[in-house]
Amino acid sequence: MRVKILGCSGGIGKGLRTSALLVDSDVLIDAGTGVGDLQLDELRQIRHVFITHSHLDHIVSLPMLIDNIFDQLLREQLTIYGNAETLAALREHIFNDVIWPDFATLPTADAPVLRFVEISPGDEIAIGNRSIRAVDVSHAVPTLGFCVANGEKVFAFSGDTATNRTLWPVLNSYQRLDALIIEVSFPDRLAELAEKAGHYTPSTVAADLEKLDHEPEIWVTAMKPGEEDSIFAELQQVLPNRAFNILQSGTVLEL
Numbered sequence: 001m002r003v004k005i006l007g008c009s010g011g012i013g014k015g016l017r018t019s020a021l022l023v024d025s026d027v028l029i030d031a032g033t034g035v036g037d038l039q040l041d042e043l044r045q046i047r048h049v050f051i052t053h054s055h056l057d058h059i060v061s062l063p064m065l066i067d068n069i070f071d072q073l074l075r076e077q078l079t080i081y082g083n084a085e086t087l088a089a090l091r092e093h094i095f096n097d098v099i100w101p102d103f104a105t106l107p108t109a110d111a112p113v114l115r116f117v118e119i120s121p122g123d124e125i126a127i128g129n130r131s132i133r134a135v136d137v138s139h140a141v142p143t144l145g146f147c148v149a150n151g152e153k154v155f156a157f158s159g160d161t162a163t164n165r166t167l168w169p170v171l172n173s174y175q176r177l178d179a180l181i182i183e184v185s186f187p188d189r190l191a192e193l194a195e196k197a198g199h200y201t202p203s204t205v206a207a208d209l210e211k212l213d214h215e216p217e218i219w220v221t222a223m224k225p226g227e228e229d230s231i232f233a234e235l236q237q238v239l240p241n242r243a244f245n246i247l248q249s250g251t252v253l254e255l
Helices: 033-037 062-068 084-094 167-173 188-197 202-209 228-238
Strands: 002-007 020-023 027-029 048-050 078-082 114-118 124-127 130-137 143-149 154-157 179-183 217-221 244-246 252-254
Touching: 002 033, 020 033, 033 062, 048 124, 062 078, 062 084, 078 084, 084 114, 130 167, 143 167, 188 202, 202 228, 217 228, 228 244
Parallel strands: 027 048, 048 078, 078 114, 154 179, 179 217, 217 244
Antiparallel strands: 002 020, 002 252, 020 027, 124 130, 130 143, 143 154
């Protein structure tokens, strides 16, 4: 299983892309601005998109992706997986024939290029040799994290979240956890803002990591632009016994 990080920043700027992970060649987790760095031939291979939540930085490339590969989707449609609230937001605010065409009815309602599949925490979707499990997390809007297993190795992506009691028991239920991609968006000095926005700081993620039984490779994502050095330094201070890696666009995890 190959996981390529297309975007992992909490904002935009030169060289910064928002949340998007390409699993092998056909599965996306989130569709932030990083999707736009893929070649057209790579875009044409995507058939499954798992969306953590409805915020713009996680869905912004989705309309253009479908538009770009419309001809390919006439033969094999694209499936978007998300919780009920996320799918409702996409239907009402994006694919509404005002902001963007309703691809769930094109070219016809009987044979559209796009379908929506509602998933809930605990649901597992099998795609080839991979199992993708939805996990409830705690954010400003209803949000899912995802655990992806291929029968040999497992990685987890927290999505956007703050302190929660739901992610960690699921991670501990696996016999192994090889990699954990976890958001830490704000430094501790912005703890009040982080709590209101539903994001981790170094201190709050440190407290939650005490609940984790595994020792995975930990990759930090969704740091706000300009705060990366502060966040990373604070992580090293509050969790000196855990090794952290800063995720970057272009990073590839071979699992």
